[in-house]
Amino acid sequence: MSDIKKVVLAYSGGLDTSVIAKWIQETYNCEVVTFTADLGQGEEVAPARAKAEALGIKEIYIEDLREEFVRDYVFPMFRANTIYEGEYLLGTSIARPLIAKRLIEIANETGADAISHGATGKGNDQVRFELGAYALKPGVKVIAPWREWDLTSREKLMAYCEQHDIPVDFNKQGKKSPYSMDANLLHISYEGGILEDPWAEAEEDMWRWSVSPEAAPDQPEYIELTYEKGDIVAIDGKKMTPAEVLTYLNEVGGKHGIGRLDIVENRYVGMKSRGCYETPGGTIMLRAHRAIESLTLDREAAHLKDELMPKYAEVIYNGYWWSPERLMLQEMIDASQQTVNGDVRLKLYKGNVIVAGRRSDDSLFDESIATFEDDAGAYDQKDAEGFIKLNALRLRIAASKGRSPLKLK
């Protein structure tokens, strides 16, 4: 353990990572650099400086990464209409690669040879942090205290704090939550506590970012999103940066009770876990992006994306953002978005995101062909006969040879 000289720690300023900061210094007898990022989690990051200093840290990084996060991670992911296992919008997964990247960049800047994080040995986040770190700096060492130490209960942790003068009220943001939570501009997640029983309904006072549909306004609200190359660039005609877009959509979505999710998911490490998520802005973006694509994307381009989406989601969920396969998929996805431009009009009401209209200069909807009225020859209905006949040919030949599709075997 003596060969590690300097460690960059993903430091939230909370109790756990404060203990880690101390534990690493003590256990590895090495320097610790803290890195605290504002990813939109809704807590002040500035106080992390004083806390880190109190722990004896000399090199302290505190950064606002909200724009980078949304622009280079969230938006590219939404171009693919990405959902994991049919439900989850990957709010935690998509933040990890950015943190991993900054940990490594800071390690390179500060001459550190190791990184550390506060993720447990049961979850996906350890994988995401470490895969990213190894991919970016292959020789880096990783300290994952939760897999190493013996502070395996809250009591031992408290005893350690007392012993090392770590102020325990660090973590008070109102009452102590019974849930394990993670938040960033895309979502907030809840695990543990009563959620460990998948039959138990989440309690109303758990949710933090959204009102319940019942408590949402009785009046619907319309918003209009403007897309360029698959990304939202303006809302209701007002230009916004990526982080502004997501911030705004979180507000308006949360106000209307949009984006709550309660699922059982399959972790990469092999177990099922139950999680609740609030993703107001993301829920709006997913539906709106599909709507603008429905008008502007070629059918086979759209279907190709749909067929590859589950894989792309899995790649991100499992922590392979910094992998060749993700980059290849991204090239393909981005190539499809050149013409995904235009406006989507949405109605928000008590948990519902309702598409009320979509329009685009790049629309492939051809009213003159699609119409039920006279199309003046734009489409020759007789073409359909040959189309069907030849598409049926293989089926007709098979049937004429005695095969019945009523039964395969």
Add this chain to the structure above:
Amino acid sequence: MSDIKKVVLAYSGGLDTSVIAKWIQETYNCEVVTFTADLGQGEEVAPARAKAEALGIKEIYIEDLREEFVRDYVFPMFRANTIYEGEYLLGTSIARPLIAKRLIEIANETGADAISHGATGKGNDQVRFELGAYALKPGVKVIAPWREWDLTSREKLMAYCEQHDIPVDFNKQGKKSPYSMDANLLHISYEGGILEDPWAEAEEDMWRWSVSPEAAPDQPEYIELTYEKGDIVAIDGKKMTPAEVLTYLNEVGGKHGIGRLDIVENRYVGMKSRGCYETPGGTIMLRAHRAIESLTLDREAAHLKDELMPKYAEVIYNGYWWSPERLMLQEMIDASQQTVNGDVRLKLYKGNVIVAGRRSDDSLFDESIATFEDDAGAYDQKDAEGFIKLNALRLRIAASKGRSPLKLK
């Protein structure tokens, strides 16, 4: 045209297929057999007998196919969590193969050598009817009047009616709808009229099966669905047949404003079209099936299903229900459902279908492993290190050879 002797016509009893029944007799100088099915469209089918007789039809088939429809078509499709283009629940698509099958079976019973239908040359339904027919009876002839005749405007159609004594008030179900509609137990669809402008919002009075979320009750309602092998067999503890299940879910869903959809979709014949759909029960079933699978299905089984779902949906949408590829996919899907048993508790409220709980004797959720509390050694966190190290190995080797995942090119 003289070589056709007898035609089985998919006959709704409405104006269009009545004209077709007459037109075929006149044009092809052949017998017509009518086939009218109750698929849950919500209209009486019995009157079709008198109408058909008035048109001179001798062989008249009227059948209640609701149970077969849900049991053998809707339920198998929902086992795959099937959605076309991320949104559409395939309500029309899934009914066509059953009609095609009955048309052919009746043709075989009655010695008919042709079938006919009232679908236009622009849509998907002609393809679905005819692919099914050819796959089941390869030498069958198809009469598709809308691709053949010159009754291309409402005026010409009316003139034809007058000329042939076809009562025009056939089609009065209250006011004449400006929309082209199709209904069965799974959904009702709307196309045409003002919907031809994708920017225009659907009018409230278009919708027929559901109230708007705004008009839905202010009190949420909980229901509990019981699954066996991926299908719902009971609701709130009461055993129900497949058609009873869907009927009940349509009622309760419609009451709570659930299942409205407004999309632009890509037709198989190559054009985009805009459609609105009401699928109250289907919307509930999709979410509930995912919930019960989330607890009972292995991760890789679930991901394999997710990766193949878009293809399976496309196969159904395009009309290839009666094809070897659909049967192969179905074998795979059904094989996965043996353990998809248990209960899902849902909260329905103003358009929202909220999963409130799921439980199963076949649950793969292992609380003793997943817990954030002490797991008594059920899971060794140290295993994660090796897991990550080896999963990272290819990335580390690449990085050590100078490759940067920050940029592929």
Add this chain to the structure above:
Amino acid sequence: MSDIKKVVLAYSGGLDTSVIAKWIQETYNCEVVTFTADLGQGEEVAPARAKAEALGIKEIYIEDLREEFVRDYVFPMFRANTIYEGEYLLGTSIARPLIAKRLIEIANETGADAISHGATGKGNDQVRFELGAYALKPGVKVIAPWREWDLTSREKLMAYCEQHDIPVDFNKQGKKSPYSMDANLLHISYEGGILEDPWAEAEEDMWRWSVSPEAAPDQPEYIELTYEKGDIVAIDGKKMTPAEVLTYLNEVGGKHGIGRLDIVENRYVGMKSRGCYETPGGTIMLRAHRAIESLTLDREAAHLKDELMPKYAEVIYNGYWWSPERLMLQEMIDASQQTVNGDVRLKLYKGNVIVAGRRSDDSLFDESIATFEDDAGAYDQKDAEGFIKLNALRLRIAASKGRSPLKLK
């Protein structure tokens, strides 16, 4: 038929397209522009000028497209290790989009409003020509004489020639072949004649480009191919252009009896057909490209390519080169090839292409890790335990709940 003013015809100079050139002028009363390309089919294209002039053609295009063909079509396709239905190297399919593109470009230059070709109504080539043409010039008209005229037998064709002074010896290249053939720098194909019986073995004297393995030299020959970004840029240390590469590999491959193929394939129009192909250079390139990728490509990048290859092959086979989905797939494929650099050494012997070695500065093969000898700690075997344990976790949980993988149902 009178509204067509000028047609660009894909003109081989052979009998069939000469008849077509005349038939179009006569039938449509319009001008014909001929386009003859050297794609490496091994016949002189220059004589096409005099032949076209004799048919009264005023605008005659004769072009050497060999470099463009290999560089922009063959090489990109081989980057994906493309094979259709496990066997076919797509020799005909890949030439059609280039011809379609030139037909349309010439139509634009000459003010033509239509294109024409000599492909029959049963095959894939009509589809490939016309899809390409429509994608590049949506309003273009297409004249496909084989689908239109009544010259449906050889006798009628000969009578037409006599009647219109078209010299029939046009087509004598030695004896009249009983096969329908197509050739370009990638391959030569044979269909029809005795090949219509899939049980009949092709006759030795059918093959034109290669000797039989039996007749090939008794001495093997080694060659060394140098790759840059997935394409061959030198052979045995000598820099070559793309067309030079393929020309050389055809020669050396044909000499060693390499690249004969005899298959039954599934046409896009719905029937099975039996074809024989000679693809000496392509057969070498396929194996060599896999060899250089095996050393330089990341595992998951390679597997992603492998999973998408069948679709990419189908897209090309079916004629969708000029489609968004092909372009998206190409982006992904090309993105993977940046590091596919290095040398492959091959042994050619009597039909065999044997990989004798591969090396690369971009190699990901790490001998220090892979070695069976002492690896000095490069790889910690203990990591494997955690790797296996967590990969097995879902299986262990399932088994502990009583599920047996010995039987799914």
Add this chain to the structure above:
Amino acid sequence: MSDIKKVVLAYSGGLDTSVIAKWIQETYNCEVVTFTADLGQGEEVAPARAKAEALGIKEIYIEDLREEFVRDYVFPMFRANTIYEGEYLLGTSIARPLIAKRLIEIANETGADAISHGATGKGNDQVRFELGAYALKPGVKVIAPWREWDLTSREKLMAYCEQHDIPVDFNKQGKKSPYSMDANLLHISYEGGILEDPWAEAEEDMWRWSVSPEAAPDQPEYIELTYEKGDIVAIDGKKMTPAEVLTYLNEVGGKHGIGRLDIVENRYVGMKSRGCYETPGGTIMLRAHRAIESLTLDREAAHLKDELMPKYAEVIYNGYWWSPERLMLQEMIDASQQTVNGDVRLKLYKGNVIVAGRRSDDSLFDESIATFEDDAGAYDQKDAEGFIKLNALRLRIAASKGRSPLKLK
């Protein structure tokens, strides 16, 4: 280490597993049960009894599993035309699940609580053994000596043998091979030695099962394989069991220099390795199975299989034979094979497997439709126009809106 009572060891009778047998007894102070299987590796298994007895083993299992191996593992795999990374026929991978299954069954019979094997911590085989074991007996313990002990060099191993009276000449089968080898009825593999340099050509005297193409007979040989439901049931008209089929094809293939392979592959544990393989019978079976499928399998069924094959191969390669996803894929594959019946005629010559003919009562090849001659109306060429027009519609609409497929971006 004291909590293990009895271990079932996969015992080859060779030096390494003899050392392991002793080492386990000594280290874990527990009973060892040996299991030795004849999978067609070409060595006597009977001598394993005496060797095991000499090591103090009381419970000794020696079994001939050749028929089960080919019938339940090799044949099902070949129904999918399975190849890993475009080249490898999975000869080692497919034997492991059978061994894992027997290890567990014997553990259950003998009351053992652990299994052990002689695979190293760098390879795929440890994963395949252990995943299978955990899937079949979730609480089983695994002893993997190569990951645990300190006998990490040949010298230490020899010292251990001397110290424990283990006869070292156990392993003399002629000279000591410089290669790490594995053999069963499907193949023999070579790794290590000079093969660790991917640029070095394998030496001729390494190969054991096949002559070189150069040394093969100058006369080709024809054989005829008869298929039922995708499996070979007779050769040259003679009924054979699965193991007889493969034994015969290995002989005739090896005689003709067929089935040598030299590749660099990607291991599941994350490294590239170079291996040489001899798979004479498998190479013949792969080509022949594609040939019979080409005649009898529907196009879309075949393409669906092709698209999923890489995943199926990966599942087997990575060791997930006993997983729900493999079973699901197998259901789908097997469902497609009901009509894969008929004969394939092959010509074997100096390394080449040449398809000379295929025929079947279940043939979907329709000569009356495919013919270049007059088809008497079996196929209406005019149908092709509508087919192309509608398939082109989306491309034409896009082009008419100004999109050019010449450039995506």
